[in-house]
Amino acid sequence: MGQLNSIVMQPVIYGISLNYGQIGQLSTPTATDCKATVVTVKAYTYGSQNKAIVDVNPSTGALCAGTWNRNLNVIPDYTVCTATNPPASNSMTYLTAEANGVTSNPIPVYTHPVVTSVLLGTPTANCTTDPTTNCCPLAAANTITAPAYSGNSCISQGSTGQLVARVFAGTGTYDATTGTTTGTLQNISCQAGHLTYTANTSGLVSIDENGVATAELPGSTVITASVSNAGSSAGFFSTCPPASINLSVPNSSSTALSVNQNYAQPLTATVLDTRGVTLTGLSLEYVSTTPTTIPVASTGIVTPSYPGAASITAICQPATCNPSPFNQIGLFGNGKPLASNAIDITTPGTNSTLLYIASTDSRYLVPVDFTTSTLGTAVQLPYVPNSMVISEDGTSIYMGSSTELMVVSASTDGITRQDLTVPGTVLAVSPDNSTVVIADAARKLIYLEAAAGGVTSEYGWSGNGTPHAQWTPDSATVYITVSDPTTSSDQLLVYSTFTGWNNITPTPNSTGGNYPLDVAVTVPSIGAYLAGSPTTAVGYCPASTFTTTNDQTTVTNIFNPQADSNTAVTDRIAATNDGKHILGAAVSNMLLSDLQLTLPTGPCPSSGDALSFTSVATTSALSGITPTAITGVFPTSDSTAAVVTYTGTGGVLPWYAPSSAGTATPGTLTNITLSGTAIAPVAGVWSTDNLTFYAGTSGDNLVHLITRSAAGSTLSDSKTIAPNLPIDPNITNPTSTIAVPNLMVQKPRKTT
Numbered sequence: 145m146g147q148l149n150s151i152v153m154q155p156v157i158y159g160i161s162l163n164y165g166q167i168g169q170l171s172t173p174t175a176t177d178c179k180a181t182v183v184t185v186k187a188y189t190y191g192s193q194n195k196a197i198v199d200v201n202p203s204t205g206a207l208c209a210g211t212w213n214r215n216l217n218v219i220p221d222y223t224v225c226t227a228t229n230p231p232a233s234n235s236m237t238y239l240t241a242e243a244n245g246v247t248s249n250p251i252p253v254y255t256h257p258v259v260t261s262v263l264l265g266t267p268t269a270n271c272t273t274d275p276t277t278n279c280c281p282l283a284a285a286n287t288i289t290a291p292a293y294s295g296n297s298c299i300s301q302g303s304t305g306q307l308v309a310r311v312f313a314g315t316g317t318y319d320a321t322t323g324t325t326t327g328t329l330q331n332i333s334c335q336a337g338h339l340t341y342t343a344n345t346s347g348l349v350s351i352d353e354n355g356v357a358t359a360e361l362p363g364s365t366v367i368t369a370s371v372s373n374a375g376s377s378a379g380f381f382s383t384c385p386p387a388s389i390n391l392s393v394p395n396s397s398s399t400a401l402s403v404n405q406n407y408a409q410p411l412t413a414t415v416l417d418t419r420g421v422t423l424t425g426l427s428l429e430y431v432s433t434t435p436t437t438i439p440v441a442s443t444g445i446v447t448p449s450y451p452g453a454a455s456i457t458a459i460c461q462p463a464t465c466n467p468s469p470f471n472q473i474g475l476f477g478n479g480k481p482l483a484s485n486a487i488d489i490t491t492p493g494t495n496s497t498l499l500y501i502a503s504t505d506s507r508y509l510v511p512v513d514f515t516t517s518t519l520g521t522a523v524q525l526p527y528v529p530n531s532m533v534i535s536e537d538g539t540s541i542y543m544g545s546s547t548e549l550m551v552v553s554a555s556t557d558g559i560t561r562q563d564l565t566v567p568g569t570v571l572a573v574s575p576d577n578s579t580v581v582i583a584d585a586a587r588k589l590i591y592l593e594a595a596a597g598g599v600t601s602e603y604g605w606s607g608n609g610t611p612h613a614q615w616t617p618d619s620a621t622v623y624i625t626v627s628d629p630t631t632s633s634d635q636l637l638v639y640s641t642f643t644g645w646n647n648i649t650p651t652p653n654s655t656g657g658n659y660p661l662d663v664a665v666t667v668p669s670i671g672a673y674l675a676g677s678p679t680t681a682v683g684y685c686p687a688s689t690f691t692t693t694n695d696q697t698t699v700t701n702i703f704n705p706q707a708d709s710n711t712a713v714t715d716r717i718a719a720t721n722d723g724k725h726i727l728g729a730a731v732s733n734m735l736l737s738d739l740q741l742t743l744p745t746g747p748c749p750s751s752g753d754a755l756s757f758t759s760v761a762t763t764s765a766l767s768g769i770t771p772t773a774i775t776g777v778f779p780t781s782d783s784t785a786a787v788v789t790y791t792g793t794g795g796v797l798p799w800y801a802p803s804s805a806g807t808a809t810p811g812t813l814t815n816i817t818l819s820g821t822a823i824a825p826v827a828g829v830w831s832t833d834n835l836t837f838y839a840g841t842s843g844d845n846l847v848h849l850i851t852r853s854a855a856g857s858t859l860s861d862s863k864t865i866a867p868n869l870p871i872d873p874n875i876t877n878p879t880s881t882i883a884v885p886n887l888m889v890q891k892p893r894k895t896t
Contacts, residue, residue: 146177148185151248153241158338158353159252161371162198162209163259165227170205173241173248185243194237197230198253205241209255230255235335254337257313257330262339262369264309264379298382298476299359300421307355309369309379311336340370345467349381359383361425362417362460363467364478384417385466385477386426389484391458400488403438403448411444411487413458418477427464431617432456433667433721434781435536435575437832437892438489450892451493452832453782455667455721458484459618462642473643481620486667486723490782495833496893498554500541501840501847502532503883506869509543511557512847515893519867523557525550528872529887531570535577538891540595542580544570549582549593554891566591566599571613572622581622583611590624590637603645605635614663614672623672623682625660636660636674636682648682664719664726666741673726675714679739679761712737712761715774720783725802729774729788735763736777736788736800736813764813769794775826775886780834785852785859787837789825797825797839797850799859819861820844826884832892840885845869847885 153173162168175185190205192198199208201222206212208225215221238250299305312318316327325331341351345365350358364382392412393401403409411430415423430440437452446456460466460482468479496515502508507528511520527545534541534554541552549570551561568584568591579600582591590611592601605611607628615622624637636648660674674680714728714737726739739761771790779786788798796815803809818825823843830837837850837859849863869883 146179146181146183148175148183148244148246149178150176151241151243151246153248153251155251156249159254160207161254161337162207164209164229164255164257165225166209167225168207170200170207170239170241170251175243188241188243190239190241192237192239196228197235197237197255198239200239207253232332232335252337254335256332256335259311259313259336259371260315261312262309262371263312263318264307264367298384298418300384300417300419301359301361301423304356304358307341307351307357307367309339311339311371336371342368342370343381344368348383357381362386362423362465362478364469364472364475366469380469380472382476382478384419384421385480386415386423386460386482387418388416389428389458389460389482390414391456391484391487393487399485402490402492403446405448405451405491405493407447409446409489411446411456413444413484426460428458429461429464429618430456430458431575433617434832436538438491446489448489448491450495450832451491452495453488453490453721453834455486455488455723457486457617457667461618461620470643488722493833494835495831497831497836497890498893499838499888499890500532500534501867501869501885502529502543502887503869503885504528504530504887505871505875506883507872508869509552510867510869512865513893519865520557523552526562532887532889533570533573534889534891535573535595536575537577541889542570542573544568544582546586561597563597566593569611571611571624572615574615574619574622575617576619578619581613581624592639601639603637603639605637612662614665616665617667623663623665625663625674627661627676634660661714662716664717666719667721667723673717673719675717675728677713678709679712679714679717679726679728679737680709710739710761712739712763716777718777718779718786720779720802721781722783725783727777727779727786727800729766729777731771731774734766736766736798738762738802738811740808760808762808762810764800764810766798768796768815769798776828778828778830778837780830781832782834787828789828789839791824791826791842793823795823816850816859816861818848819864820846822846822848827886827888829888829890831890838888838890840888842884845880845882845884
């Protein structure tokens, strides 16, 4: 070890900042010899150029922004710091460390009144725009690197901007336009010294020691500026959001393709921001409309498990992509979701089906395995179910009742869980199988329950209507309608994993209600359509109200806006997977309506954030039936056919083939005559290969297999099965000992 040659104290350039009367500490210096080898120093002696500004304990390096007590006898030396409050023009001095005749570099120490706030300023500020201190806060205009970050725009990924800030003491307001202050507020930017900037949300921006910010991933974040050992929210930084996501098939221009079972088909997402810059490294969510049969991995690779059809989209969904502080959602486009175009995938072949049949009048559940064409052993349930929904992965069947939630394993047919805390009707299960939506009519509560059990969120609703729910394919948002025409207490409840609950009160129609009755989500999931009179659209983009004060923009309101409406009257509706049709039917006018869509592409609209759907309705008469209620509209996953179920009489099953010719071209509506003594198809479900519709019928209490020709042009009632569900003894005045099979779910089975 050599002789001491150099002593270096940190921070070398930027120094230390202290409030008047604040105690600080110098860091331990680094001592080296002439070969830059670290040497050991037993003790340093610290000194201050001006002890009236900053005093220092010569032995320990403890700092006082004022003067230390000395020689008071009763109180130990260097324990009480008394502020001296020097004038702003004389509030900085230098400190050094000395050992063995070697003196360190001088460290600047700034003193000032107690910092109360920090505000990101405009980097073009110059010394004449700040009359309070007549100095430029931290940086002169000619030292700012381009493109400059002003706090009033976003910066594209990879670009840089200079952060500068104004530092204040006292209370009052500051006008960034004129540079004037009110109250006791003082601009102490020139006294404060060097600020350190930190982004609250990681990954969106990196900031170096000079305050140069480099945009990384899209999104906005609060910037905290630290000075005098205190942090203050100085403002926020915005990396420009994505404006378009183009999903494509490598080496192909087609957006519709056939992919064989178990073949891995990669998809490519190209993302451009609002300035036209290509973005990389985004956490996109790839979602499938039928993940059971045609799942897509987080990498964008589609590997079909079964024959069927699906639409695949890529979504930039806050908060994993393009996040924003909640009170800044929508500013510069940050905090808003964005969906890509859809890639339609068809996997050829046929599936068998494992069908589960139940009834709202029976305590039994009957499985039917169509690989063997035999009825399984009936499962006795603890209570009569009022609803039945199967998870997308086909593992769990959720059955609601007025007493409890019952969960049945689709593998063992046994009851795996009972939950008395969430009685009610099961409305929907999220596509990622994580969350169940339950409506409790007695307590007027909507529960969101984790698949493993336990309520994660709940929300109250009013009226006596029947709720319906639909998840977006990415499982990030659920739309819940509650309509009560008798009281006009209609509600649309929207729950987002990003923004939480939102209660939208619909605008009543001329009769004072009857809306919304049902909900369907389009693909890409850029909004929800609501059945009623009229049929209405709600955009998925949260709209925001912006207020700009002193160069700082804040959001004062966030909501999901009503976007569009159509005069079509509908009771139940459904969206086709190709994003081209909303199909609905109503008892009041006995029509099937086909709202043909041209969904917008690109980011959320900027003009009032009112997402506009272009829609044309064509109608077809529902003849040959006398319905008391429409119970469902069921399109195939390949968007080429749909059937309508109902209660009442008629003895036929209406099926509709949408037109592929384009806007305003009606499809073809045909009735399929049900065999035997069937009166009405009250419920049903399509097989995943779209070749069989299983219709539960009243009159004969059977399940009819409506099979579809290979070309898809004809349907026929080819077979019936008798689940023989025993009527519950508590049913008042039953007309039969066998219940109507009005609850059905299915999952695919490999064909042997």
